[in-house]
Amino acid sequence: MYKSLYPWQGRLLGELSKMRDRLPNGAIVYGPRGIGTFEIVEEFAKGLLCEAPNPDGSPCGKCAGCLLARAGNHPDMRYVLSEAEALPRGLPYEPPSASGTRKNLIRDILIHQPRALADFLSLAPHRSRVRVVLVYPADRIRPDAASVFLKMLEEPPEGVVFLMVAEDIDAVLPTIRSRSRLIRATPPSREESVAWLRGKGVKDPEEALLRAGGMPVSVFETDPGRELSEEDLEALLSLLSLSGDPGDYPRRVVAEVKKEWPLGAVAVALERWGWDLAAVSRGLPPRYFPREKAVLAKLASKLRRDPFFSWQKEVLALRAVSDHPLNAKLAAEQILLSYPRSFGL
Numbered sequence: 001m002y003k004s005l006y007p008w009q010g011r012l013l014g015e016l017s018k019m020r021d022r023l024p025n026g027a028i029v030y031g032p033r034g035i036g037t038f039e040i041v042e043e044f045a046k047g048l049l050c051e052a053p054n055p056d057g058s059p060c061g062k063c064a065g066c067l068l069a070r071a072g073n074h075p076d077m078r079y080v081l082s083e084a085e086a087l088p089r090g091l092p093y094e095p096p097s098a099s100g101t102r103k104n105l106i107r108d109i110l111i112h113q114p115r116a117l118a119d120f121l122s123l124a125p126h127r128s129r130v131r132v133v134l135v136y137p138a139d140r141i142r143p144d145a146a147s148v149f150l151k152m153l154e155e156p157p158e159g160v161v162f163l164m165v166a167e168d169i170d171a172v173l174p175t176i177r178s179r180s181r182l183i184r185a186t187p188p189s190r191e192e193s194v195a196w197l198r199g200k201g202v203k204d205p206e207e208a209l210l211r212a213g214g215m216p217v218s219v220f221e222t223d224p225g226r227e228l229s230e231e232d233l234e235a236l237l238s239l240l241s242l243s244g245d246p247g248d249y250p251r252r253v254v255a256e257v258k259k260e261w262p263l264g265a266v267a268v269a270l271e272r273w274g275w276d277l278a279a280v281s282r283g284l285p286p287r288y289f290p291r292e293k294a295v296l297a298k299l300a301s302k303l304r305r306d307p308f309f310s311w312q313k314e315v316l317a318l319r320a321v322s323d324h325p326l327n328a329k330l331a332a333e334q335i336l337l338s339y340p341r342s343f344g345l
């Protein structure tokens with residue numbers, strides 16, 4: 001059985017499973033945001049890479065293929081997601097070079113992303129019979145990037161399937177659409193949604209569903225559109241630079257973290273800071289905070305691998321719980337308080 005992500009997924013999984021034995025080169029699953037479509041398609045992709053799938057095609061969850069896929073490391077799977085979809089899910093994302101200090105998450109798929117697939121597509125599958133490319137959102141592919149995808153769909157490499165997810169099918173390039181199998185994802189009924197939300201412990205599920213535009217998964221989505229102000233970002237960066245007396249740091253954290261800071265935005269900034277620290281420690285230039293190059297270099301020289309990895313994991317976990325308004329300040333404080341351990345402080 002497929003992991004029961006969402007009770008309304010049955011029909012879509014059935015549709016996807018029908019393709020299993022004769023996979024198309026491309027498929028686009030489309031439907032409204034906030035019903036978990038990407039997660040369902042991802043689960044289907046994992047079933048394709050499983051080395052001992054269940055009779056219905058669902059992943060066994062135990063084989064080497066499943067473990068690699070769960071860790072986001074399967075050599076036959078690539079994620080091509082916009083930054084705004086990848087970062088909140090903790091999925092791999094390679095920022096464009098020289099992206100500079102941006103406040104906004106990039107919502108489009110940019111040309112460097114399909115280009116980075118060239119090597120992947122030219123190789124034979126490593127472990128499985130197929131290679132899978134997950135693309136989301138397929139209705140937000142910049143035109144130059146879309147023509148790269150189109151070429152891949154026109155001359156499909158052996159054993160590669162592009163699984164694309166889109167909200168607005170009409171916004172997908174017609175030539176990409178015409179070369180893909182189209183599958184519609186339908187939202188659950190109001191009753192199904194309310195029951196599911198209640199099961200998740202949401203106190204007033206009717207009200208929550210209304211506020212989320214009738215789409216149940218959106219109830220738990222943090223809005224990546226909410227950002228830290230310039231001033232708040234400066235304050236956060238100043239804390240992260242660990243300048244000043246280390247003994248004074250905890251006091252500064254408690255004094256300077258504001259309870260109004262959107263936790264999701266804090267997590268994104270921390271994730272980017274971690275990305276830059278890792279890059280600088282490998283001798284690469286920082287991509288998100290180039291102005292902080294000197295500070296990053298100084299910190300990177302003291303970086304301790306294991307505590308830094310655990311800290312990055314904490315940051316990812318923070319993304320997952322992002323919107324607990326009562327705990328926002330506390331959660332941000334905690335993660336900042338454990339940050340100096342990355343440098344043996």
Ligand SMILES: [Zn+2]
Nearest residue numbers: 050060063066
């Ligand atoms: Zn498996």
